[in-house]
Amino acid sequence: MxxxxxxxxxxxxxxxxxxxxxxxxxxxxxxxxxxxxxxxxxxxxxxxxxxxxxxxxxxxxxxxxxxxxxxxxxxxxxxxxxxxxEPNHRPRVAIMVSKYDHCLNDLLYRHRTGQLNIEVPVIISNHPDLEPLAKWHDIPYYHLPITAETKPQQEADVIKLLEQYDIDLVVLARYMQVLSPDLCRYLDGKAINIHHSLLPGFKGAKPYHQAWEKGVKMVGATAHYVNNDLDEGPIITQGIQQVDHAHYPEDLVAKGQDIERVTLFNAVRYHVQKRVFLSGSRTVVFSN
Amino acid sequence: MxxxxxxxxxxxxxxxxxxxxxxxxxxxxxxxxxxxxxxxxxxxxxxxxxxxxxxxxxxxxxxxxxxxxxxxxxxxxxxxxxxxxEPNHRPRVAIMVSKYDHCLNDLLYRHRTGQLNIEVPVIISNHPDLEPLAKWHDIPYYHLPITAETKPQQEADVIKLLEQYDIDLVVLARYMQVLSPDLCRYLDGKAINIHHSLLPGFKGAKPYHQAWEKGVKMVGATAHYVNNDLDEGPIITQGIQQVDHAHYPEDLVAKGQDIERVTLFNAVRYHVQKRVFLSGSRTVVFSN
Amino acid sequence: MxxxxxxxxxxxxxxxxxxxxxxxxxxxxxxxxxxxxxxxxxxxxxxxxxxxxxxxxxxxxxxxxxxxxxxxxxxxxxxxxxxxxEPNHRPRVAIMVSKYDHCLNDLLYRHRTGQLNIEVPVIISNHPDLEPLAKWHDIPYYHLPITAETKPQQEADVIKLLEQYDIDLVVLARYMQVLSPDLCRYLDGKAINIHHSLLPGFKGAKPYHQAWEKGVKMVGATAHYVNNDLDEGPIITQGIQQVDHAHYPEDLVAKGQDIERVTLFNAVRYHVQKRVFLSGSRTVVFSN
Amino acid sequence: MxxxxxxxxxxxxxxxxxxxxxxxxxxxxxxxxxxxxxxxxxxxxxxxxxxxxxxxxxxxxxxxxxxxxxxxxxxxxxxxxxxxxEPNHRPRVAIMVSKYDHCLNDLLYRHRTGQLNIEVPVIISNHPDLEPLAKWHDIPYYHLPITAETKPQQEADVIKLLEQYDIDLVVLARYMQVLSPDLCRYLDGKAINIHHSLLPGFKGAKPYHQAWEKGVKMVGATAHYVNNDLDEGPIITQGIQQVDHAHYPEDLVAKGQDIERVTLFNAVRYHVQKRVFLSGSRTVVFSN
Structure with a gap:
């Protein structure tokens, strides 16, 4: 049967x-x-x-x-x-990055090897650094630099690209920019972001340095939908890594990156497999 | 609604x-x-x-x-x-033990505090050691010693107790005895056992000592239904603990006990909540 | 050798x-x-x-x-x-509790079975509820109720007990009271506390309910030394449990308790084995 | 200071x-x-x-x-x-692969981004499939096919390459070949292998299929030094992933690959940082 x-x-x-x-x-x-x-x-x-x-x-x-x-x-x-x-549905995913490539590399690897059933028609960045990685995967790479003055124009250009490439989902793979309320609204429920998430939570600049000051014994990551509250959108999944006193702030960053990339991959996979539902400020995730 | x-x-x-x-x-x-x-x-x-x-x-x-x-x-x-x-169903569980009390203590604590919706009308052991713990919980404790000669009679006595107390589920909480094929058949699908489960698997006597010889970096536990192949029945759940070179065999045993008790509790909980289905040599577990 | x-x-x-x-x-x-x-x-x-x-x-x-x-x-x-x-050093530990017994039960079990090399000469509580558990372990239990008015006197009584019993370490095993600055100072570096620690951190009343509102996918616990900032003292160790959308606030509490008791046990064990050093607001922990 | x-x-x-x-x-x-x-x-x-x-x-x-x-x-x-x-020591590592690229991709990423302080002067494979990946990283790739008849010659060619490139460490990143006793002896203590390691352990062909038959709830991986007993050399580190009944054999393979690559990376990192010591059939690992 x-x-x-x-x-x-x-x-x-x-x-x-x-x-x-x-x-x-x-x-x-x-x-x-x-x-x-x-x-x-x-x-x-x-x-x-x-x-x-x-x-x-x-x-x-x-x-x-x-x-x-x-x-x-x-x-x-x-x-x-x-x-x-449909069974072989491959949503069209735009990946937005800055200079860090740990998440991008992982997503492209999963994409290339079929672990992630997606198309990646475009990669967008405010820096030129990751273009070679995009090239090797034959994916168009758009370098859209951003400053306080050019932000409205840059975001308009981003939206234009998303529409031009008929994008279903945006993945902020360490894009490192605070999106404007307008762009947040545009992406509401259609974009997944990854951010560090430490115990206890640290906001503001240099979160890993703050965490080190407190002597945390774990670092974590949270993948969530973008909504108007940038880092507080509905959580899809979270991951954690153990650390100890011998981990200085730069070591926490490295450990954090490892858990960021796995956590982001899982969130994208759940989304693509239609396992995630929005329920107000929360999500229902039929994970596997 | x-x-x-x-x-x-x-x-x-x-x-x-x-x-x-x-x-x-x-x-x-x-x-x-x-x-x-x-x-x-x-x-x-x-x-x-x-x-x-x-x-x-x-x-x-x-x-x-x-x-x-x-x-x-x-x-x-x-x-x-x-x-x-029914909503407040509390299956009648007989717990069988030997001398180790880590699993028994954990199950009785969960029982007493309502984390585990069960009745525990009887505890059966081949040793007298754990009677005080049973007494404090006001649970009848039967000491049925066993030798090679008395095994058939002892197992008959066990079955009599299980029937007298109208038992729904037997939990072998480190009972440490090899059950006869007859008793296995009687308990088929109605008894949960816990055993060490190391990487790679070690059979026979002193498994933790064997594991130490191999320098394992993890010890584990497997909770499974009893069938005619005592330690190979359908797996319900498994747990794991990290160890290192500073763990001598006796330390592996201690770490193993911690993961054994959690793993056994989870298996019993899943069973009691009707989350486990037998499917030949495997199980389907709708865990939460 | x-x-x-x-x-x-x-x-x-x-x-x-x-x-x-x-x-x-x-x-x-x-x-x-x-x-x-x-x-x-x-x-x-x-x-x-x-x-x-x-x-x-x-x-x-x-x-x-x-x-x-x-x-x-x-x-x-x-x-x-x-x-x-010395090799068989058993520090004298006072355990302070309120009504929740998950941490107390675990510590006493570890104590009774020799997993934790401590003396427990006294248990102190602001409620009478856990006296039977203390009794079964033959440990004196002092019920010192507390109100806003009696707080100074009650804390003075606590200190008197700690001195009378010649206590080396105080473990706040879900004591649920905000200690006065004076008592904090008295206990500085000599008391271990356990508190929920969620991703992201939630302060204030009903933390698990707040966490549920945010749809967290993990709950955690932090064991730390008491200092003048009650829940922010130097972290000794942290633990984590996965949860999902089917966990309502009361389920988060239950999951949280499981990780609280393991995390507190580990912290006490590290302290007792002299593996923890204070270094300003942080700790150095030579764990094993 | x-x-x-x-x-x-x-x-x-x-x-x-x-x-x-x-x-x-x-x-x-x-x-x-x-x-x-x-x-x-x-x-x-x-x-x-x-x-x-x-x-x-x-x-x-x-x-x-x-x-x-x-x-x-x-x-x-x-x-x-x-x-x-010396502080910036970068051992010369030869990576040997077959057709699976999950481990190779991860090691090269870590190498490229400086998470792994190694030189990778050569990649050797019995298949041509992974050459493009090597090329992108500008690493010479040798395709040395192997059959039962050509095995002695192929292994001699491998050894010649290892000497030509002055190799300090060989990483068998899913090389999928049974090495001859001679090559094992040559590599003794100088090669790290990764293999699946399930609960309970499954030997022989199609291990993930065997594991599925048993209904395992976890899959794992073990990284170890090569010695004359190919898959039983001294263990460096082990990793684990949870699975459930909805994971068919091909899903277990995918989950297994995720844990294989992390586990192999950790083993190589520990080795490169001189954290691993051989002690007979075991290892001492001062991990961090």
Whole structure:
């Protein structure tokens, strides 16, 4: 009944109401779609329902248009926002970087080896440094320098590139710039950022130096969606590394980079596999 | 719609067939049972379907008998084995121990503080050493010594106790005895064992000493169901601890005990929360 | 040459100067003390030297008095603060608790089974709840209730108890009270506290609820020395647990407690084994 | 007294004898070498002493030749094998690969960004696949195909290359070939290998498939020195990843690769920083 063919992914969210699961699964069964895996969760505080289904159509004439046509009226009854993702969907991801390449290198490696099912049609940076790495991967690299004066223009240029390349997701792979409220709004829910996240949290300049002053024994990283509060958007995933007294600030930075790149990769992977749902200031993540 | 009332748990497994999810969720919706959470998984190798649902009945006259009556014929069509577990279900757990108390102490603490929803009506040991700990928790303690000659009789006595106390689950909390094939068969799928599990695996006597000889840098533990191959039953969960060259065999034992007790607790918790399904020599675990 | 006899521990700290190691190791060799293990570290920022040596005297007439007499003048040249700890040293530890028993239960279990080489001559609490647990371990339990008005008197009573029982170390095992500056000063460097430590850090009331609002994917704990800034004293060790969206605030609390007790145990163990050195606002920890 | 200049590293091992530490530290002090960090360990089973010191010469006329001349006779008394490593020492590392590039890519990235202080003068493979990656890093790539018949000749060619390029360390970064006993002997203690290491250990073909059959909940990796028993040489470090029932064999392979590359990197780093000592079938690792 099951097959090695990669499944389609159906995701949906709506207010918590009796019958939310049934309206989906009944349609799947009636249409002869084989359900390989379900995760559903009902957030009893937010009073919101989330579901992710992997399914394999059994008939040859399956089409997403037909699915949409048949399912739309059912979804409407529940104010359900839903999405259908095809098996080999490769979202178009723009990677934005500054001078640090640890995250970029890791993402491109995962991309090149098929661990990350994405297209990377463009890399954008405010510095020229990482162009050779982009070149080796045959990816166009745009150097858009930024100063306080040119910021509005530079951000407009960024948006133009994102539209020109028809981008689905922006990954801020250590872009190191504070985005304007306008750009944040534009990217809301469509951009993933990585930032250091230490125990206890340190804000402001030189966070690793502050952490060292406090003698932390762990450094961490948080991957989150961008929203209007740049470093405080909804968290997707977090990672941690142990350190000790022999780690000076520069060693904390190195350890931090290792956990940053793994954490960012996991967040992008979850997003691409449609495992992440926004729920107000939080996320529901059906990880694996 | 949702409520702080703890939900009922529905679990089921059957061969992979179109409509397995629908038969369940359709009944839930039709009966007005609110679905709080679903995990389903279809093992494409074993061609078997597994589902776990937490749901909250919305009507006052809900009864498991009525559920069974109405659902039975639907289940039959799919050769579905299913189970309904009430919100405050506390399975009756017999703990079997030898002289080591690290696992027993941890389980009783979790039991006493409500982290583990179980009854512990009886503790059985082949040694008298841990009776005081049992006494403090007001739990009957049976000292059933064992020798090569008395083994058949001792195991018969164990089984008699398990039946007398109407036991749902046996936890071998470092019982340190090789069970006879007969007792293994009796306990098949109804007993959880914990054993050391090192990298690479070491069999036979003094495993931690063997591991030390090899200079391992990690020690681990595996919690699994008992089957006829005592230490090779289906794995429920595994844990790991880092060690270094300064850990002599006795230190490895101490580190191993720490990870054994956490790992055993997690396995029992998953079992009690109906998160574990047997699938041949493997398990499906909807952990959290 | 080495022996299964547990070694003596020598610890020292002094300003960074040429010859700090030599003054110690030369004396060890000249006195016929066999050195089993050395850790030394020179903090190049604080310009301070730290050393911990495990050694086994080879002669029968070894005495700490003789060691002191011979070594004192050598230490003086380097303004070296040093300490000699005998093999079976069991510091006298007072445990202070409130109503939560997860840390207390763990410490007493480790104490009872010899994993933690300490005496626990007294347990002090502002609530009566945990007396039965203390009783089972035959440890005097003092219930010293506290209100805003009685705080000065209660703290005076606490200090009196600490002196009466000749306490070396105070462990705040979820004592849940804000100590007065006076008591903090009294306990400076002689008390270990455990507090939740989340990513990012949350201060104020209901930290786990705040963390849940932010949708954190990890909860943590920090064990640290008490100083005048109650929750910000020098960090000894930190621990972390993964969580997900299905963990409501009460679940975060439960997960947090598990990591709190392990983290506090590790901190106390490191302290007792003389592995922790204060270095300003930081610590040097020769962990194992 | 200390300085941001990277320190020299002194490492030594000899039988356990009174005075082993003193002979080293006394010379350091007498010569005016500032000791930044010491780790020593006395293996009471192997009766062997190990020491690693980071030190900063204070005089301008320091030379390793002078050190050797002055220290040699002292070392001789203790049958001490010792080594002096200069601050910017970059050992010459040959990387051997097959078709998998996850380890190679990671090592080259760390090399390129300075996280790993090594020269990589040559990459050797029995397949042509990874040549482009080598080219981008400007590293000569030798494709030496191998069959049962050509194995002796191929291994002779490998050895010739290792000598031609004056190689200090060989890293088998998933080379996937069983080395002949002769080549093993040649590489004894001078080559690091990475292999999967699962719980419980699985030997033979398709280890991840075997592990999946058993339903393991963790996959791991072990980095070790090559000796005559190919996959059983002295362990340097080990790593682990959690998996669950939804990971089919190919998913276990992917998870395994992630932990393989980190584990291999750590092993190479420890070796390069002179943190690893062989002690019979085990290692002493002064990790950080």
């Amino acid at each position: 099951t097959s090695p063919i990669k499944p389609w992914i159906f995701t949906a969210t709506c207010p918590s109401l009796l019958g939310t699961v049934d309206v989906v699964t009944r349609y799947m069964a009636a249409s002869g779609h084989y359900v390989d895996e379900i995760h559903s969760f009902d957030d009893r505080e937010a009073k919101r329902f989330f579901i992710r289904i992997e399914f394999t159509p059994q008939s040859d004439d399956f089409s997403p248009e037909k699915f949409a046509e048949e399912f739309a009226s059912r979804a409407e009854q529940f104010q359900m926002e839903w999405e259908l993702t | 949702t409520s702080p009332i703890k939900p009922w748990i529905f679990t089921a497994t059957c061969p992979s067939l179109l409509g397995t999810v629908d038969v369940v969720t359709r009944y839930m919706a039709a009966s007005g049972h609110y679905v709080d959470e679903i995990h389903s998984f279809d093992d494409r190798e074993a061609k078997r379907f597994f589902i776990r649902i937490e749901f909250t009945p919305q009507s006052d006259d809900f009864s498991p008998e009525k559920f069974a009556e109405e659902f039975a014929s639907r289940a039959e069509q799919f050769q579905m084995e299913w189970e309904l577990t | 080495t022996s299964p006899i547990k070694p003596w521990i020598f610890t020292a700290t002094c300003p960074s100067l040429l010859g700090t190691v030599d003054v110690v190791t030369r004396y060890m060799a000249a006195s016929g003390h066999y050195v089993d293990e050395i850790h030394s570290f020179d903090d190049r920022e604080a310009k301070r030297f730290f050393i911990r040596i495990e050694f086994t005297p080879q002669s029968d007439d070894f005495s700490p008095e003789k060691f002191a007499e011979e070594f004192a003048s050598r230490a003086e040249q380097f303004q070296m603060e040093w300490e000699l700890t | 200390t300085s941001p200049i990277k320190p020299w590293i002194f490492t030594a091992t000899c039988p356990s004898l009174l005075g082993t530490v003193d002979v080293v530290t006394r010379y350091m002090a007498a010569s005016g070498h500032y000791v930044d960090e010491i780790h020593s360990f006395d293996d009471r089973e192997a009766k062997r002493f190990f020491i690693r010191i980071e030190f900063t010469p204070q005089s301008d006329d320091f030379s390793p030749e002078k050190f050797a001349e002055e220290f040699a006779s002292r070392a001789e008394q203790f049958q001490m094998e010792w080594e002096l490593t």
